[in-house]
Amino acid sequence: MGHRPTIRDLARAAGVGTATADRALHGRGNVSDRMRQRIAEAAERIGYRLPSDSAAPSAPLRRINLGFVLHKPSQSFYQRFATEIEAACAAHPAANITPHIEYSASQSPDDFCAAITRAAQNAHAVAATAINHPSLSRLMTELRAQGTPVYSLLNDFGGRAGAGYFGLDNMKVGRIAGWMMALRLQRPGRVGIFVGGTRWHGHSLRETGFRNSLHEYAPQIAIADTVVNLETRQVTYEATLDLLTRHNDLAGLYVAGGGMEGAIAALREVRPPNKVALIVNELTPESQNALADRYALMCVATPLKELCAALVDRMAQAPELEVSSPTLFEPSLLLPESF
Template sequence: MNDEEPIVFKRASVAEIAKLAGVGTATVDRVLNNRVNVRAETRQRVMQAKHAIETGAQIEDRARPWRLRIFLPEEAGPSTEFLGNCFQNVYTDGRATIDCIFSKKLEPSLLARKLRACAGQGIDAIGFQALDDPRVVDAVEELHSLGIPCVPIVSDLVSPVIGQFIGTDNMAAGRTAARLMGLITRRSGPVAVISGMHLYRNHSDREMGFRSTIRRDFAHLQVVGTYSGQDEMAENCKVVQEILREFPDIVGIYNVGGGNEGVVTALKDAGVADKITLIGHNLTPKTASYLLDGSMDIVIHQNMQRIAELAVQAMIGLLENRPARIGMVPVEVITRENISGATFG
């Protein structure tokens, strides 16, 4: 028999949270009820105090918590929005505060300027969805020279100063998509790849892995081209309409990025959603519904909550001179058959 006492979690009162967080009870009430007009730093301090009281965890006493800043592309779809929320909810034991900034997507010059601006704003470390552009690389290397580490998340960046990438093995994700495409799609014929832009290394790596595996193992399929929809629903719809006109015998489509809704809309409008194998990325309420109605066959998924937690862990580790090699987030395969219990995290 186990004689250990069961762990009992207490419920923190508003007054207890306010005292530990160093804020007023009205502020705690606004945070707990998810009301507006509360700074991200204050919101996080309140949630950390609540967590500490209810679990017995200790909040580390630092003269000043590390300031972490996260840059994500705006209007990049529900999975990116969810990732932003995940970052705001990461528990840091009081060692850090996190603010998440959304920057116009696919604009490397703007991202580079925003990265550089952090040097004058007291930011200690940066996590960002990287754009593979020399201007972004130059900004990251300048920040490194100033002692501000940058950690790429979701999409990687090649630079000698980058020591850690947080995300999935995107080459493996593409190879997985190809193997599933080859096994599911019995008919011979063309398959097409839809991508965002060359600025995302995760898109390029997924495409590379997909093409190499199709070429090596599935001779009955031919990748006929890569079409850019810029991760936009409307653009992806136009791209698929173009593909259907050019290749009426198309048997499969692999969307390496966002905008799955546009792909499905075009296939449904053409009456071929049940005839063409569609594989895409990231489980969301929308892609879950497509799996259930048969519009999509496979969703290749990455756990965004885990990515946020590991990224924060990596940044704090670098700042506290205890860097640890963090492994890749697993590539997950979601189908209609195993969707029950799957989370968007």
């Protein structure tokens, strides 16, 4: 005669505590429908007989496939982004969501289009980081006509063709960076700006906000020509060294997109801490260490956990509910004393 499963066996099979399993089965406490379903499925799998008054749902949760496109899979920021996406999908209380995460092979329009097309296969909705380009707008229009909305992440590349934007107010981000730079530099000097490229409109908005804020609060500060760094460490590293060589009065740097690791490495090589005010975006081990060592003045970070939770919830409702206005989040402002 085989062993009759106990509630401990059920809890182990569902990957929860015994108390959680008991609450789920008898409707006590705050247990989500998703967790009740998970426990009910575990009970069926191991042959555990549910009590007649079980609060576990009789019908399975709705199954949804969601597609996501990121880039630069080797960078810690996008690795954390992927982790938060997966966590938000796993924690959704009203649907059983399977995320399919693709990475664009490069920042070219063709590679972004290819990645989005792959992510859209059998997907309820898609969300992506991508550049602004007509080919991407056409693709989004086609996918939307087929019933698969595409949401823009961090950079609003979709416009009217997209289903909605989730990210920061990039003009505001630039103004915050400019205000902090003006506050720090109370004397004449020069600052440099890095953007990923002309097709990242979010970077252009940050640059505009940064310049406007500096002109308003610190007109004595000169601004060097904007440098396109392709969001790469090496280009940023070499360009930072070049700026430091050509401008003896260089007092600040703003990296509006990726590639900040190169600026940090260059400053560590040729300048002492606090000599050049560096402002970067997104919290990574490199930016946190630079803040702690006083090589960075401020980091403006996207609240990824909050963004992913709101994004997944909205995507789970698509195409029944589509977004016409941006979903904006307040940036996290991190300083050397934040850690």
